[in-house]
Amino acid sequence: MKVLIAIDSFKGSLSSLDCSKAITEGIKDVYENAEIITFPLADGGEGTVEALVQATKGKFVEKEVIGPLGTLVTAVYGILGNNHTAVIEVAAACGLPLVPENERNPYFTTTYGVGQLICDAVEKGCKEFVIGLGGSATNDAGIGMLQALGFSYLDENNKEVGYGGYELQKICAMDSTHVHHAIKNCTFKVACDVNNPLHGKNGAAYIFGRQKGATTEMIKELDAGLEHFAHVTFRELNKDIQNIAGAGAAGGLGAAFAGFLDAELLSGVQLVLETIGLEDKISDVDLVITGEGKLDSQTSMGKAPLGVAQVALKHDIPVIALAGGVSKQACTLNELGITSFFSITNEPMSLEKAMDSTNAFDNLRMTTKQLFRLLAAVKN
Numbered sequence: 001m002k003v004l005i006a007i008d009s010f011k012g013s014l015s016s017l018d019c020s021k022a023i024t025e026g027i028k029d030v031y032e033n034a035e036i037i038t039f040p041l042a043d044g045g046e047g048t049v050e051a052l053v054q055a056t057k058g059k060f061v062e063k064e065v066i067g068p069l070g071t072l073v074t075a076v077y078g079i080l081g082n083n084h085t086a087v088i089e090v091a092a093a094c095g096l097p098l099v100p101e102n103e104r105n106p107y108f109t110t111t112y113g114v115g116q117l118i119c120d121a122v123e124k125g126c127k128e129f130v131i132g133l134g135g136s137a138t139n140d141a142g143i144g145m146l147q148a149l150g151f152s153y154l155d156e157n158n159k160e161v162g163y164g165g166y167e168l169q170k171i172c173a174m175d176s177t178h179v180h181h182a183i184k185n186c187t188f189k190v191a192c193d194v195n196n197p198l199h200g201k202n203g204a205a206y207i208f209g210r211q212k213g214a215t216t217e218m219i220k221e222l223d224a225g226l227e228h229f230a231h232v233t234f235r236e237l238n239k240d241i242q243n244i245a246g247a248g249a250a251g252g253l254g255a256a257f258a259g260f261l262d263a264e265l266l267s268g269v270q271l272v273l274e275t276i277g278l279e280d281k282i283s284d285v286d287l288v289i290t291g292e293g294k295l296d297s298q299t300s301m302g303k304a305p306l307g308v309a310q311v312a313l314k315h316d317i318p319v320i321a322l323a324g325g326v327s328k329q330a331c332t333l334n335e336l337g338i339t340s341f342f343s344i345t346n347e348p349m350s351l352e353k354a355m356d357s358t359n360a361f362d363n364l365r366m367t368t369k370q371l372f373r374l375l376a377a378v379k380n
Contacts, residue, residue: 001031004285006039006278008292008304009047010324013355014364016040016051022361023289023322026368030376037285039276043304044191044268048132049078049087055276056081063120065113066148068094068137069103070163077117080275085128086121087275090114090250091135094144096212099137104213106139106205106222110163111253115148122182130275131190131257132268133250137212139165139205139222141198141229142256150179151260165205165251168225174236188263191271193302196248198241198255199226204248212251226252233259269307278311287375288312289368291322295341297329309337322367324354342367 005023009016020038027034042051053060058080067073075092079085091097093113096104118129138144143153144163152175153161161167197203205214205222214222229252230242241247241259248254249265257263266274273279282288290308292299299305309319313336321333321341330341344363345354353359 001287002035002037002285003027003287003289004037004039004282005289006041006308007290007322008041008043010293010355010360011046013293013324013357013360016042016047017054018357018361019291019364022364023368026365027372029365029369030372037281039278039281041290041304041308042268042272043307044132044193044271045134046089046091048130048191048268048272049076049089049092051272052080052087052130052275053078061120061124063117065093065116066110067098067113068109069099070108070110073098073113075113075117077121079121079124079126084126085130085275086118086126087130087132088114088117088121089132089135090253091132093117094138095135096137097135099213104137106137106164106209106212106214106251107166107218108164109138109140109212110144111136111138111140111142111251111256112144112148112163114253115145118145119148119180122180122186127182127186129186129188130271131188131263133190133192133253136250136253138253139209139212139214139226139251141165141168141204141226141252142260143168143171143229145253146256146260149183151176152178165222165225168229169221171229171232174232183261186261188257188261189271190254190257190263190265191268192246192249192254192265193268194249195245197243198230198247198252199223202248204252207248208251230255267302269302269304272304273307273311278308282311282317283315285317288317288319289322290319290338291341293323294325294327295321295323295330295333296327297332299330299333305338306333306336309333313337320371322364324360342371
C-alpha cells in the first residue's frame with residue numbers, strides 16, 4: 001500500500017510534521033511495509049516556512065532585522081532544497097505577536113525587516129521568492145519593506161520619510177535609483193487569500209486596523225495615508241495599486257509586492273501545493289490523508305485540506321480527512337473531493353485536554369490505526 005500524507009497543523013496542538021508522524025505510526029501499526037510519502041502542509045499563513053522547508057529538504061536561516069517597533073528581532077526564513085527559492089512569512093519580521101498588546105500602534109509599526117530578509121536571501125543567491133502574507137502588525141503599505149530594498153519615499157523637503165503608516169501622508173515623491181541591483185531579476189509569488197483593496201471601507205485600515213491597535217480616529221488617518229500613497233504612486237509611476245485584488249492584505253503589503261515588485265498574488269493553498277509539487281507525486285498512490293485542527297465551512301472556502309483533495313480528485317484517488325473537531329457543515333466536503341472525514345476525539349473531554357499535544361498525537365495515531373485495520377479487513 002502506498003499512502004500520501006499531506007496534513008496541515010492542528011494549530012495550538014500539533015505541528016504539521018507531528019501530525020504526519022502520528023499518522024505514519026498509525027499506518028505502520030497495521031501495514032508495516034506500507035510506502036508512505038509525507039508532505040507537511042500549510043495554507044500560506046503560519047507554518048508555511050516550516051512546511052515548505054521540510055517538504056523540499058531545504059534549510060532554515062536566522063537573521064537579525066528591524067522589527068515592527070524599530071528594534072532588533074531575530075527572524076527565521078527558509079531556503080528551499082533547490083537553493084535558489086526563499087520562503088518568507090512576513091509575520092516573522094513584522095508580526096503582531098512581536099508587539100506587546102499595550103504597544104500596538106500602526107501609526108509607527110514598520111515592515112522594514114521584511115525587506116531585510118529579502119535582501120539577505122538575495123545575497124545568498126535566491127532569485128525566486130514565496131511570500132506568506134498575514135499576521136502583520138503594520139499598516140504602512142509596505143514602504144518599510146521597500147525602503148530596505150532601496151526604494152526612496154521623499155517628503156516636501158526632499159528627505160526620506162520615517163517608519164510607519166503615519167508617514168504615508170508625507171510622501172511627495174518616489175525614487176528607485178538605489179534599489180538593490182538584483183531585485184529586478186527576482187520573481188515573487190505571494191500567498192494572499194483576501195481580495196481587499198488598499199484603502200476605503202473595505203481596505204487595509206478599516207478592515208484590519210483595529211486588531212493592530214488602531215482607534216477609530218487612527219483608522220481614518222491611516223486610510224487617508226493609504227489613499228494618498230495610492231495617488232502619488234499613480235502620479236509618479238502610472239500604476240494603480242488601489243484596485244489590485246489583495247492590495248490591502250497585511251496592511252498594504254499586497255500593494256507593495258504587486259505594484260513595486262511585480263509579484264503574483266495567489267491562493268495560499270495553490271501556491272504551497274505548486275511549490276511542493278504535489279501533483280507530480282500523487283498519481284500512483286492508493287490513498288491520501290489530509291486534515292487540519294477543525295473541519296468546518298471555512299475548510300470548503302479554500303483551505304489546505306480542500307486543495308489537497310481537489311488534486312487527488314483529478315486522479316480518482318480516495319481521500320480521508322482527519323481533524324480534532326468536525327462540524328455538520330463539513331459534509332459539503334464530500335462533494336468536493338474528500339471521500340470521508342473523521343474526528344480524532346473519541347471520548348468526552350475538555351478542549352484543553354483535547355489540544356494537549358500528547359493526547360492529540362495519541363488520538364491521531366489511534367484513529368489512523370483503527371481506520372487502517374478496517375481497510376485491511378475489507379481488503380482481506
